[in-house]
Amino acid sequence: MTTLEQAPAAGPETGKEIGKDRRRKEDQRLITGRTRWTDNLSVPGMLHMAMVRSPHAHARIVSIDTSAAKQATNVYDVVTGHDIADSQGVLANAWPITEEQKTPTHLPMAVDRVTFAGEVVAAVIARSAAEARDAAELVDVEWEELPAVLDIKEALKDEVLAHPDLGTNKSALWQFDSAAAGTGGDVDEAIAKARTDGIVIERELLQQRLMPAFMEPRSYLADPTGEQITLWSSTQIPHIVRFLLAATTGVPESKIRVIAPDVGGGFGGKLAVQPEEWITFAVARRLGKPVKFTETRSESLMSNHHGRAQVQHITLAAEKDGTVTGLKVHLDADLGSYVALLGGGTPVLGAFMFNGIYKFPAYQFNCQTVFTNRPWTDAYRGAGRPEATYAIERVMDDLAAHLGVDPLEIREKNWIKNTEFPFTSVAGLVYDTGNYEVATAKAKEMFGYDALRAEQKERRARGDKVQLGLGVSTFTEMCGLAPSRILGALRYGAGGWEHATVRMLATGKVEVVIGVSPHGQGHETAFSQIVADRLGVPFEDVEVLHGDTQVSARGLDTYGSRSLVVGGEAVLRAADKVIERARVVAAHLLEANLDDVTFDSGRFSVAGTDQGMGITDVALATFTSHNFPDDVETNIDAQGSFDAVTFSFPHGTHLCAMEVDTETGRVKMRKYVCVDDIGTVINPLIAQGQVHGGVTQGISQALFEEAVFDDAGTLVSGSFVDYLLPTALDTISYDVAHSPNPSTTNSLGAKGVGETGTIASTPAVVNAVVDAVRHLGVTDIAMPMTPERVWTALRGDPGGADTVESAEPHFEGGNLESPEEDR
Amino acid sequence: MAKISLTVDGEKVSDEVEPRMLLVHYLREKLGRTGTVVGCDTSNCGACTVHLNGRSVKSCNVLAVQADGAEVTTIEGLAANGQLHAVQEAFRECHGLQCGFCTPGMIMQSVDLLNENPHPTEAEVRFGLEGNLCRCTGYHNIVKSVLYAAEHGSAHSEGAQA
Numbered sequence: 001m002t003t004l005e006q007a008p009a010a011g012p013e014t015g016k017e018i019g020k021d022r023r024r025k026e027d028q029r030l031i032t033g034r035t036r037w038t039d040n041l042s043v044p045g046m047l048h049m050a051m052v053r054s055p056h057a058h059a060r061i062v063s064i065d066t067s068a069a070k071q072a073t074n075v076y077d078v079v080t081g082h083d084i085a086d087s088q089g090v091l092a093n094a095w096p097i098t099e100e101q102k103t104p105t106h107l108p109m110a111v112d113r114v115t116f117a118g119e120v121v122a123a124v125i126a127r128s129a130a131e132a133r134d135a136a137e138l139v140d141v142e143w144e145e146l147p148a149v150l151d152i153k154e155a156l157k158d159e160v161l162a163h164p165d166l167g168t169n170k171s172a173l174w175q176f177d178s179a180a181a182g183t184g185g186d187v188d189e190a191i192a193k194a195r196t197d198g199i200v201i202e203r204e205l206l207q208q209r210l211m212p213a214f215m216e217p218r219s220y221l222a223d224p225t226g227e228q229i230t231l232w233s234s235t236q237i238p239h240i241v242r243f244l245l246a247a248t249t250g251v252p253e254s255k256i257r258v259i260a261p262d263v264g265g266g267f268g269g270k271l272a273v274q275p276e277e278w279i280t281f282a283v284a285r286r287l288g289k290p291v292k293f294t295e296t297r298s299e300s301l302m303s304n305h306h307g308r309a310q311v312q313h314i315t316l317a318a319e320k321d322g323t324v325t326g327l328k329v330h331l332d333a334d335l336g337s338y339v340a341l342l343g344g345g346t347p348v349l350g351a352f353m354f355n356g357i358y359k360f361p362a363y364q365f366n367c368q369t370v371f372t373n374r375p376w377t378d379a380y381r382g383a384g385r386p387e388a389t390y391a392i393e394r395v396m397d398d399l400a401a402h403l404g405v406d407p408l409e410i411r412e413k414n415w416i417k418n419t420e421f422p423f424t425s426v427a428g429l430v431y432d433t434g435n436y437e438v439a440t441a442k443a444k445e446m447f448g449y450d451a452l453r454a455e456q457k458e459r460r461a462r463g464d465k466v467q468l469g470l471g472v473s474t475f476t477e478m479c480g481l482a483p484s485r486i487l488g489a490l491r492y493g494a495g496g497w498e499h500a501t502v503r504m505l506a507t508g509k510v511e512v513v514i515g516v517s518p519h520g521q522g523h524e525t526a527f528s529q530i531v532a533d534r535l536g537v538p539f540e541d542v543e544v545l546h547g548d549t550q551v552s553a554r555g556l557d558t559y560g561s562r563s564l565v566v567g568g569e570a571v572l573r574a575a576d577k578v579i580e581r582a583r584v585v586a587a588h589l590l591e592a593n594l595d596d597v598t599f600d601s602g603r604f605s606v607a608g609t610d611q612g613m614g615i616t617d618v619a620l621a622t623f624t625s626h627n628f629p630d631d632v633e634t635n636i637d638a639q640g641s642f643d644a645v646t647f648s649f650p651h652g653t654h655l656c657a658m659e660v661d662t663e664t665g666r667v668k669m670r671k672y673v674c675v676d677d678i679g680t681v682i683n684p685l686i687a688q689g690q691v692h693g694g695v696t697q698g699i700s701q702a703l704f705e706e707a708v709f710d711d712a713g714t715l716v717s718g719s720f721v722d723y724l725l726p727t728a729l730d731t732i733s734y735d736v737a738h739s740p741n742p743s744t745t746n747s748l749g750a751k752g753v754g755e756t757g758t759i760a761s762t763p764a765v766v767n768a769v770v771d772a773v774r775h776l777g778v779t780d781i782a783m784p785m786t787p788e789r790v791w792t793a794l795r796g797d798p799g800g801a802d803t804v805e806s807a808e809p810h811f812e813g814g815n816l817e818s819p820e821e822d823r
Numbered sequence: 824m825a826k827i828s829l830t831v832d833g834e835k836v837s838d839e840v841e842p843r844m845l846l847v848h849y850l851r852e853k854l855g856r857t858g859t860v861v862g863c864d865t866s867n868c869g870a871c872t873v874h875l876n877g878r879s880v881k882s883c884n885v886l887a888v889q890a891d892g893a894e895v896t897t898i899e900g901l902a903a904n905g906q907l908h909a910v911q912e913a914f915r916e917c918h919g920l921q922c923g924f925c926t927p928g929m930i931m932q933s934v935d936l937l938n939e940n941p942h943p944t945e946a947e948v949r950f951g952l953e954g955n956l957c958r959c960t961g962y963h964n965i966v967k968s969v970l971y972a973a974e975h976g977s978a979h980s981e982g983a984q985a
Contacts, residue, residue, distance in 0.1 A: 027915040030923030031907070031930060033858020033898035040857035130841075130848075215862050215870060215924040215958050264860075264924030265958050297863035520922030520959050685918045689964055693921060696961030720867035720956065728949040728962040757961075 017529035017539055018748075021685040024525040025544075029262075036261040038219035038232045039294040046221070047076050049283060049293040050132035051276065052122035052139045053303070054114035057148035057373040057713025058162070061112055064122055065140040072135035074127040079283055081111035081121060088282040089248030091273045091338070094240075094493040095345030097369070101172035104163050104371075106338040108278035113146075115162060115337035116375050117714050118302035120275055123283060125291060148373035148713045152311050152334045155370045162337055162371035171335055171369040172344050176351050176427065178363040184426040185362035187317075190326025194317035198325065201318075201398045206782050207310040207387050209334070209707035211301050211717075212380050213725055214519075216264020218304065219294040220277045222284035228257045228550075231281055235274075236266040237557035238517055240341075240494070242549050244273050245281060260547040263519035267697070268379030269304055270519065271559045273341050276303075301718050306707050307380020309334035310347060310387055314354075316395045317362075322403050324414045326362040327426075329354045329391070333369045336376030344369040345492060346377065349384030349478075352427040356392040357436055357476045357651060358414040363426040373713050379559060381697055381758040382477070389475045393763035397472065401774055406453075407472045407767070408440065415474065422744075429478065431649045433741040434677055436474060443653040443675040446735050452657055452671075460775055465663050468670070469772025471656040473764035478647035479752030480745065481560030486646075497643035498562070499554035500570040502531065502578045504636050506623035508616035510537055512574075513545045515555015516567035521754065522686040523563060527571055529682055530748070534575040535615055536602020554641070561752030564682065565648050569746040573640030581636040582618040588629035589613060589621055648743040650751040652676030654695075654760040658768035662776065665791025667703065667769055673735040674760065679743040679751030687753050688736045694757020695734055700726050701758075702765035704784050724784075827891040831856065832900025840887045846880075847871040849887035850897060858899040858927055862956070869955030872928035873897045879935035881928075881954070898927035901934070909976035910934050910969070919968030921959035929955050933969045942973055 029035060052064075066078040081088075091106040109120050122139050126132035149160040155169040162169055178184030194200045221232040229251065235241055238258040246253035263270065276293050284291040295303075310333045317326035333347040344367070351365045382389075400410040416423045418435040425431060444450075449470070456468040484495035501513040512531050514523065528542040545551050555567075579599050586604035587594040596607040605612035618636060621627065625634045657670040674691060681687050704724040708716045717723040742749025762783070769785055770778060773794060781793045828837040831854060838853050850856040850873070859882060862870030871882040874896040901908045910933045913919065920926040929952070936943065936951035943951065948969045949962070957965060 023915050024918065026923070027920060030920055030926050031898075031911040031914050032902055033856075033927050035858060035860075035923065037857070037860060037924070039861075040851075128852075213958055215868065215922065215956065216860070217862065263922070265922040267958070297865065297868070522921070689918045689921060689960060692961040692963040693959045694961075696963075697958075719865045720863045721865045725956050725958065726962075727954075727956065728952040728966060731949075731962050733945065733963050733966065734961070 017532045018680070018682050020529065020683065022525050022529055022539065022683055024522050024686070025528060026522060026524050037216055037264060038221055038234045038261055041221055041232055041261065042292070043223050043290045046290040046292055047125045047127065047287070048129040048132045049280060049291050050124045050129065050136040051120045051299065052124065052136050052141065054117055054119045054121055056114060056143055056145050057117045057150065058146040059114050060144040060146060061110065061114065061121060062142040062144050066122065068138040068140065069124055069135040072131065072138055074131045075135045076125045076127065077287060078139065079123045079125070079286065081107065081109040084109060084282045084286060085111050087249065087285065089245065089278050091275060091278060092244050092248060093339040093341065093343045095342050096491055097174045097344040097348050098172040101339070101344065102166050102168070103171070103339045104166060108275040108282070116373050118375060120279060123279055125283060125287065129294065150372055150374060150709055150713050152332050152370060152372065155372050156332060162373050169371045171339060171371060174344065174348050174351070174367045176365040178426050181428055183424070183428040184360065187326040187328045187362040187364040190362040191315055191317045191328060194325060198320055199318040199399065199402055201316040201395050201402065203314045203395055203398065205312040205314065205391055205394060207308040207312060207390065208783050209309040210307045210380055210701055210705050211707050211723060212267045212269025212304065212307060213301070213723065214265030214267055214269050217295045217297055217300045218270070218274060218276065219292070220280040221290065221292040222280045223290040224284045224288055225290060228255050229281070229285065230257045230259065232259045232261055233277055234263050234270060235260050236263065236270040236517060236519055236559055238547055238549055239515065239555045239557050241273060241277065249281070258549045260517050266519045267381040268307060268383055268559060271341070271379045272305055298719050301723055302715050303375060305340050305376050305378040306336065307377055308387060309377045312387065312391050314391050314395050316399060318399055322399060322405065322410050322413055324358055324360050327355055327360045329365045331367040333367055334372050334374070334377055335369050336372060336374045338376045340376040340378035342378050346379050346383045347387065348490070350388035352429050352478060353385045353388035353476070354392050355426050356389065357416055357474055359416060360426045374709060381694065382755045383560065385477045385755065386698065386759045386762060389473065389477070389759045390763045393473045393475065393767065397767045397770070398779070411472065411474050430646060431476070432744040434476070434649060434651050435739065435741050436651060436653070439651065439675045439677055439739045440474060440653040442737060442739055443655050443673050446675070446737060447655040447671065447673040449655065465661060467660050467662055467772040469658045469660060469768040469770065471658065471764040471766065471768025471771060473654040473760045473767065475654070475760040476649050476651035477755060477759045479561035479650055479755070480565030480644055480648040481562045483644045483646055494556065495643065496556065496566065497641055498556060498566040498570040499639065499641040500567065500574045501639045502571070502574040502637060504578060504619035504622070506620050508541060508619060510535060510542045511545055512542060512571060513552050514567055514571060515552055515557070516563040517547050517555065517557045518563070519558065521558070521563060521690070522683070526564065526682045526686060527568070530568055530571055531575055534572060535578065537616065561754040564748065564750045565746055565752045566642055566644055568748050568750055569642040570640045572747060573642060574638045577638030577640060578636055579615070581638060582615050584629060584632055585618050585622060585636060586613055589627065644745050646745055648679065648745045648751040650676060650678045650753065650756050652756060652760055654764040656764040656768040658765065658772055660769055660772040660790060662773065662794055665787035665789070665794065667785060667787070667790060669732050672732065674757070675737045675739050676756050677739050677741050677751065678753040678756060679740055680749035681738055681740060682750065687738070690753045691736050691757045692734055694755060695761040696726060696731055698758040698761030699731070699765050701762045702783055702785060704730065706784050825888050827888055829890050829892060830894045832897055842886070842888055844887045845883050846885040846887050846890050847882035850882060856897050856899055859897045860924060860927060862924065867956060868925065869932060870925050870928040872931040872955065874931060874935065879932050898930060901930065908934065910937065910972045913968040913972035913975065917964050917968040917971050919960065919964045925955060925957040929957060929965060933972065936969065937973055937976065943969070945970065
């Protein structure tokens with residue numbers, strides 16, 4: 001064995017795996033470059049594809065001349081939308097949020113008309129990727145430009161239409177009202193009362209467009225040369241892709257195999273049915289040859305779905321003492337040019353979270369989805385819930401400021417007390433467990449809250465040019481997407497269950513097949529820990545298989561912090577069934593009554609005797625079956641599935657200290673602390689890694705990122721030069737801790753962790769910056785809070801209207817002082 | 824076409840390449856060394872970082888012909904004699920990777936950083952990694968990994984050049 005093959009085993013350890021900082025099984029391959037990203041794969045005879053894309057945000061295709069491209073060196077074919085119109089299928093919207101929703105047919109390759117700058121109109125297939133790209137330049141498209149609508153508020157006026165045939169840009173209006181639902185009072189009454197005898201906070205907040213920007217560009221390889229058509233795809237959702245390919249192309253589901261090999265990040269961006277994915281599948285079928293398409297980063301930013309993109313109107317009503325009495329929300333949510341896979345469902349996921357951890361007696365939520373001629377929006381880490389958390393945590397700060405009290409004081413006054421769980425929220429969800437007091441107290445202590453407040457006061461008193469602000473975010477979220485019955489009630493097209501198989505091999509090894517599909521989360525490690533504990537086998541002996549629909553036949557993939565909460569429970573159930581099946585065999589082999597045979601730590605024992613045998617011995621005995629009980633199947637493998645009754649509700653307290661240079665507008669993060677209740681933690685090392693990354697993405701929304709378009713609808717921030725992802729120099733090290741209260745929705749007690757950081761951190765950062773300068777008259781700064789916007793806000797501009805000009809270069813020297821400055 | 828001869832991860836190779844071919848494409852497409860990956864098209868992400876004559880370069884920013892006569896080390900050649908490099912070990916120990924796509928470049932850049940400055944401060948590590956993007960880790964554990972490698976690093980030197 002070389003170290004390249006396998007991680008050095010310290011010898012099989014026994015004992016409890018759950019809660020242990022296991023180093024990841026995945027890493028050995030990844031740190032030595034032995035990876036299977038889709039773009040690394042090739043099969044004999046494979047052709048390469050390049051796309052021809054629209055330069056216009058809205059245009060009619062008059063004609064496409066492919067003759068020059070077809071003559072180019074080593075070009076195999078050039079395909080237009082007309083060529084594959086009947087075979088390419090459609091890109092489905094799985095979540096029509098209302099019965100009346102307007103959902104224009106979304107073709108993978110445009111046939112007559114393009115609806116955003118970047119839409120695919122032709123594909124060139126050649127022997128090499130470079131030759132395909134060269135020839136794509138030779139495809140001559142004649143366009144008739146159409147007026148484009150590029151802004152949410154403009155789109156609502158219905159003056160310029162993204163889809164003229166629809167007659168409107170409005171797709172659907174989704175509403176929830178607590179009085180109508182019987183979960184609370186009448187919000188308009190609460191607001192009217194507060195206007196005469198209380199406090200009303202009204203805000204319009206902007207959720208800028210973001211790009212998921214996973215590091216691995218999307219890649220697809222379709223091979224039609226076998227009995228099944230195999231599609232390797234850099235996707236989060238191989239099972240859903242397979243189902244929808246079958247449903248929309250007419251190819252039988254049993255003739256399609258989808259494999260998600262190593263997938264380099266997703267963050268919701270690969271929770272999608274992609275035009276390029278469908279086109280690769282269609283072209284490979286048309287040519288009868290394997291075809292690969294790998295996008296460039298510029299293509300990825302231009303044509304993968306974006307996230308957020310909402311205008312939020314928030315009205316909060318409270319009594320004079322700060323007790324909240326009502327919350328009314330109206331969202332205008334940008335769909336982009338089509339209703340994507342989840343589409344309007346993404347903002348609707350926020351409907352249940354605007355009330356946060358607070359006891360609002362009345363609540364109303366309205367969401368108007370609207371088309372624009374921009375790339376479509378869909379899930380991006382948190383999907384609807386970061387937007388909701390941002391809004392409620394911002395206005396809770398405004399309420400505190402209005403009353404002149406500490407933002408934590410107003411939160412505690414209104415949050416659900418730890419004695420009040422389970423608690424039915426005004427949005428109708430039952431929060432099972434939580435303890436906001438403990439998480440907050442711990443976070444305050446780690447943060448040094450009182451000392452920082454004292455420093456803030458002192459800096460204000462002496463008029464320091466660098467002001468200090470403290471930002472608070474006491475968030476909750478709903479995880480474990482999702483109970484199938486609730487999804488059905490919300491008109492989502494599929495279920496939310498999960499499935500697993502546990503297989504006992506003759507040699508004592510255990511294979512666990514999971515239906516969730518990892519892309520960086522460490523499932524192979526965490527699920528090994530769970531199964532090792534349950535079956536009492538060594539961690540090293542568990543092999544976790546996933547991501548191939550021929551291996552993992554059933555599953556609904558990975559998103560919405562569901563893998564552990566839903567998938568973990570399915571694995572446990574399968575493991576428990578294995579134990580039950582093996583117990584029958586063990587009783588036979590031990591010549592004991594079934595009732596006398598118990599299982600503990602991998603071993604079956606006969607009560608009252610010293611007789612027993614290991615579960616792996618049973619596996620071998622099952623393989624040979626020389627001595628097997630009558631009428632028992634010669635197999636102890638088992639399947640398990642799980643469909644939760646309700647969501648799980650992680651929560652936490654995030655505290656952020658920001659320094660704001662009032663002369664230059666430069667902001668600098670000084671300290672970031674978070675204490676999260678994510679329920680039972682399987683692997684603290686992995687869980688904290690999820691929090692670090694999540695927090696950074698949320699910080700990045702607050703400070704750095706925005707998809708910016710010019711007046712013609714061209715994406716200006718279309719490369720990593722212009723779309724500002726934070727670097728190591730723009731970020732700091734965080735202080736992360738947990739305060740677990742196990743969930744009651746699954747027997748692991750897990751709550752989900754993938755999205756917590758992103759959901760929580762954005763308002764913590766913005767609240768901190770606003771807190772630093774609120775005494776100077778600033779109450780809002782639009783995201784991302786570039787130095788220019790902060791500077792402008794300090795000079796009396798409400799800030800942020802000028803999005804086109806807002807793409808900023810990296811801070812000089814970053815958030816940390818550069819080494820040169822230290823000297 | 825131009826003829827180039829070079830050493831990649833200790834192996835001597837020789838090929839006819841188009842003058843426009845990038846080093847990263849040469850490694851991936853001609854040599855099948857797919858451990859080195861392409862994450863962007865503007866030299867921002869650093870996922871393709873390799874060592875050219877012992878110094879880190881973004882291999883999307885070097886033409887294959889420029890590597891003629893050079894020694895190239897990729898992530899696949901970093902471990903020597905079945906022994907992981909201290910930085911590889913540190914990334915696993917400190918959970919310095921999640922999806923792992925940026926990891927080849929991040930590790931190669933970290934090795935270069937430590938070659939130049941064996942005992943960096945946190946600020947110096949962050950400064951030294953500025954040219955490499957990661958979307959998963961928030962850099963927290965990457966920075967920790969590099970500091971860990973600096974503290975626990977073995978005398979083991981880079982494989983292909985040893």
